[in-house]
Amino acid sequence: RFLKAKREVWKPSTLKAIQIYLNSSILPALGDQAINRLTTSDIAEWFYAYSTTSPGGANQALSHLRSMLKFARESGVLPPDAPDPSKPIRRNTRRARGRLLNAQQLAQLGAWLEAPPIRWRDVADAIRLILLTGCRSGEIARLTWAEVGSDKLSLSSTKTGKRDVVLSHLALALLDRRKRGASSVFVFPHQANPAKPIASIDAAWRAIRPLVGLAKDIRLHDLRHTYASHAIMIGETLNMAGKLLGHKRPKTTEIYAHMDARHLAKAADRVGDLIANWLG
Template sequence: MRRAKPIDLATIEIASVDLPAKGERLLYDAGAQGLAMRLRASGARSWVLLEKTGGRTMRRTLGNAALIPLDAARRMAGTQQAPSPTPSTATPSAPLFGCDARIADVMPRFLAWGEKGRWKRSTVRQMRSVTEGHILPALGRRRVRDLAPEDVTRWHLDVSAKSAAARMALSTLSGMMLYAESHGLREPGSNPCRGLRKKQRSNRGQLLPAATVRQLWAALDRLQERFPDACDAVRLLLLTGARRSEILGLEWDRIAGPRAVLEDSKAGPRTIWLNAPARAILDARKATAMGPLVFPAPNSEGPIRAIDRAWDRIREEAGIGSLRVHDLRHHFASLAVSNGIDLRLVGQLLGHHDLDSTLGYAHLSTGALANSATRVSGLIDRALRGKTGEARHA
């Protein structure tokens, strides 16, 4: 297979690069010899280094491309390929960390590095919280180079037993270890957090009864004049499967025909697909819009932040008990999966960063699979009985 031409990966938005439909593909970097970003259909993006050894090309994984910036990946690639400098040609430079650096020494610099536009403010707050509450008290005095997978496993089990923040704590520690690798404190690919599941899979999804959806829609019609913004927002949530923050923060110039393109959502850039009823709601609001926001706050320059009070009244009017606004997103996903739509497509509709986030709905696909199997077996049975005309038109 012919190797693709290298490109300068600094000129593209890595998070928005299309994933392959199946398997994997490589994007070769023109800025560092042998460096490539591996894209997998599952959503995973990682840095790999291709080296020629004994006439064969060997591939080495450097780490997660979502956590290791391009410049760090290029340095890692150069470190692996370049020969050790001789005393006469070496350029003296002060290393950022000593070889005996402890987790308490490295973690503050890692968080400060990520805070500079790489992470959302809410993410930074959560990472600092788990660092102070769970990572530094237990592991802060450990040398970064000494932390082993069994140490992380014991620590993670202990945190999981007493806190719901175990996932964030593990992700934060894992990110710091990748940062340590890029600064030479650990060997590339030696992250001791690797293999521990950061996201516990569980059966997700709540397929609302058709009667409940009709009750909700009728309640929205009755309360439209009293709560126009909240009712329109709820309708759009039900029709698109979008997150509440994505709908409430929507801007008119992000809407183009059947889609709304968001630069910054929970999992990065993503597209919200708008069906005909959703576009009709937006067209009606556009006719009376006075500014750049679809849902402007009445007493401030920003968007509406919450619809909780209106939602309580809508639930009461519809008689639907303790249903949450976020359950509308689960209903959208559940309806899609239970009607046979591929999990990868559902993940794209929901704006999931990787397939693992969508797999929680996989249990809902069994009904669609059973129906498909029954239909296929019926076609085969008709063909075996010589009823080919019926099989073709079944």
């Protein structure tokens, strides 16, 4: 029932991952217990046993379980005021993988993006758009012109479902330039077959990275971290940064329910201007 209800909200790959956690961990350990009789002790025993072999996997499975318990309360399977037996469980702490590109690194990257080899011009634009929007690389690689609006991207398929991305004036200028003479439905079409999206930006990034002079452990996804980090460094709140990135955590969503789109646009412009200044 939970998975069925989420089919119109989450991507198939997300649903598949949850199904794997259900089949491999949650159901074997807790499936014989009625949901209204599930106790903190039951969950703790399962979680800490799982954590001994895979701390990160245990964290992910716990998040999925909490989503299911929340759904049970919202859908009437459990009373709406039923206590959450998973609430006292503390997640395993993990060192953040994200890296922040500093001003010097952004300047190095910016110099390369200004004059890339012909074969990497599309990739260079895609990388710049990731930096200016905070989007995931896959979201930019699959971006279609139908998803590009006058002031925002209306993404039809992301890690957390459909979402809008407010565009800064610099991101809009990049998209306007690419729109001129475009014949493919994709903003970044495959060079050999324009009916398909560009080949993996991540693979190109690994080839480009040493040419730019960036460390081997700087991932393409770190451009997304850079966008968020610099948003916070110029005074945006953690919640605003989360909104710009399209995070779907309930507390963040509740806080932003009243947020004016013009406020988001101004924040996007400030972050875009800062990053563009460092890119050169």
